Amino acid sequence: MQKITLLVLLIAISTFSIPLFAGGFALSGVGSRSTAMGGAFRGLSDDATAMYWNPAGLAFQDGMSISLGGTFIMPSAKWENPGVPTLRPGETESEKNLKAIPSVFLTMAKHPKLKYGLGMYVPYGLGSSWDLYETNPGLIGAADFPKNETSSSITIFDLHPTIAYQISPKASAGLGVSLMYGTIDMAKFGESSYTPLYLLTTTDISGKGMGIGANFGFLYKPQDNLSLGFSGKIPSSIKMEGDTKITNYGVQQAALGNTIDTETTLKLPAEAGIGASFKCMPNLILNLDYAYTMWSSLDKVVLKLKTSAGTVENDMVFDWEDTSRISLGAEYALGADKIRLGGYWEQSPVPESTQTPALSDIGDKISANLGWGRKFGSMGLDLNFQYVSFTQREVTTPTLDNLPGVYNAQSLSGNIGLSWDF
Secondary structure, three states: OOHHHHHOOOOOHHHOOOOOHHHHHHHOOHHHHHOOOOOOOOOOOOOOHHHHHHHHHHHOOOOEEEEEEEEEEEEEEEEEEEOOOOEOOOEOOOOOOOOOEEEEEEEEEEEOEEEEEEEEEEOOOOOEEEEOOOOOOOOOHHHOOOOOOOEEEEEEEEEEEEEEEEEEEEEEEEEEEEEEEEEEEEEEEEEOOOOOOOOEEEEEEEEEEEEEEEEEEEEEEOOOEEEEEEEEEEEEEEEEEEEEEEEEEOOOOHOOOOHHEEEEEEEEEEEEEEEEEEEEEEOOEEEEEEEEOHHHHHEEEEEEEEEEOOEEEEEEEOOOOOOOOEEEEEEEEEEEEEEEEEEEEEOOOHHHOOOOOOOOOOOOOOEEEEEEEEOOOOOEEEEEEOOOOOOOOOOOOOOOOOEEEEEEEEEEEEEEEEEEEE
């Protein structure tokens, strides 16, 4: 019985040899004002979200502030089945769910040169949920089979203490430490024929863990109306611990219903970027950013399952590629109001060889951003709307780690930010 259970475990887990994360699993940015300018903020970084974009920007800020933010994202994805058996024919759309993502920043900048800050935000998140399997009512357990049998969810919280120092009236440097807590949940369906009966099964993997990372930045102001920035993140990882559960929706459920302790390490990519901010008019700021993200470090994730027959290792193949992102943004002061426009173009790290419907990132993407902000005394209010369109992708060559078909996706999001200066 142990050998049979181990064989079924290997078959079920092998269906997870695909990445089940969203949007490269990095979000497009943090902060309403910076996001409204397409994330072109490395060269400006003059508010509390500098802790995320370029920590050196804190060095030129004065006083104390508290900033609260909320991002609301509605992703949408579609997959057209080219004729894969047992999956729904035609086009299937992922379940639409509104995702709410918070952020909090505190800056302490009363010292003339040395400044401090503490942030809490979500740099990686989202997920997707699908009803891909066309259940055969004749199969045992079909009536109890979950509606959305394929899903993925990842959330990483970053508690981010930051320090910055003004080297001279024109230059500064900053450093932040990422104290990260992450959670992952994945679900996948399968059909098992290890017994004379043909049974439906689901495999659910969940885990949580902690890790440490860091970011750094430099800011240089060669003249009053020009600011140049460079910032980056070091590669980091989160060690996850959780469990894997295989459920058989039919007879002999006890043979497959046990929970198995699971360990893995999730690698997070290094990143480097440069930016420029130019105040070309007294009431107009133009920003330009370029970022390079080293997703190729995420070649695979090794799952270690502690079974009664010993430790089973299974590789979740990613084979992701490094990506570039170009961001443009502008802020125009119209009296007390600030009108912001921006956008970005970003490559997808996901190759066709590991593309599946559970991924929200199905191709290169371009965004359009519109924002508004205003100060009411010591309180500030910022709003942002973002639309992201993904390039359609058609996967025609099947591999062990992908699912052929035609992929389309888009995302709508809004952001609100409140700040208080002291």
